[in-house]
Amino acid sequence: KAGVTQTPRYLIKTRGQQVTLSCSPISGHRSVSWYQQTPGQGLQFLFEYFSETQRNKGNFPGRFSGRQFSNSRSEMNVSTLELGDSALYLCASSIGTGKHGYTFGSGTRLTVV
Amino acid sequence: DQQVKQNSPSLSVQEGRISILNCDYTNSMFDYFLWYKKYPAEGPTFLISISSIKDKNEDGRFTVFLNKSAKHLSLHIVPSQPGDSAVYFCAANRSGGNKLVFGAGTILRVKS
Numbered sequence: 672k673a674g675v676t677q678t679p680r681y682l683i684k685t686r687g688q689q690v691t692l693s694c695s696p697i698s699g700h701r702s703v704s705w706y707q708q709t710p711g712q713g714l715q716f717l718f719e720y721f722s723e724t725q726r727n728k729g730n731f732p733g734r735f736s737g738r739q740f741s742n743s744r745s746e747m748n749v750s751t752l753e754l755g756d757s758a759l760y761l762c763a764s765s766i767g768t769g770k771h772g773y774t775f776g777s778g779t780r781l782t783v784v
Numbered sequence: 785d786q787q788v789k790q791n792s793p794s795l796s797v798q799e800g801r802i803s804i805l806n807c808d809y810t811n812s813m814f815d816y817f818l819w820y821k822k823y824p825a826e827g828p829t830f831l832i833s834i835s836s837i838k839d840k841n842e843d844g845r846f847t848v849f850l851n852k853s854a855k856h857l858s859l860h861i862v863p864s865q866p867g868d869s870a871v872y873f874c875a876a877n878r879s880g881g882n883k884l885v886f887g888a889g890t891i892l893r894v895k896s
Binding site: 704714761776778 | 790884
């Protein structure tokens with residue numbers, strides 16, 4: 672069974688640009704969550720989508736947005752990139768309840784220069 | 785406001801001995817706790833979880849203990865193996881919740 676697939680694995684962008692990251696969940700999983708990992712900060716919750724609807728959102732500025740498609744694939748977008756947005760962005764999928772069913776992808780390493 | 789805290793950034797243990805990783809939380813609404821393990825360049829992988837109705841859950845070499853009154857949980861790894869060297873994250877969730885709140889992680893190094 673294929674795992675959670677995130678593309679691209681690595682990305683270098685310039686300040687002010689925008690970026691789109693993609694996540695394909697495990698087949699049958701309808702919930703997709705996004706997390707940002709920075710050194711010393713652990714994983715910070717960005718948002719969660721279920722059946723194309725955003726169910727929960729973390730404390731990130733409006734420059735961070737996401738969406739989910741009918742096939743459960745999800746994208747997150749960051750506009751007007753700042754140096755502090757450099758991080759590992761992780762996507763996790765679950766069937767829907769969230770209890771122990773989170774499976775993470777390998778992440779997208781974003782570097783803003 | 786850090787609702788889940790892992791106060792030890794790193795831990796070094798000899799192979800074969802016990803590794804104890806600690807985690808504290810502040811939100812009494814949390815009722816489900818998970819431990820994840822993460823290697824560099826990979827996503828976190830689920831290790832073990834515990835519901836607030838229990839105080840212990842065991843899976844092979846891994847045991848998680850929950851002390852609700854102290855809002856504290858710990859992960860015990862016995863015996864520790866070099867392959868256990870990784871970053872360990874504690875996470876918490878609440879009933880009906882659909883997001884995990886993570887601690888900052890503890891780097892475990894198991895020396896052979």
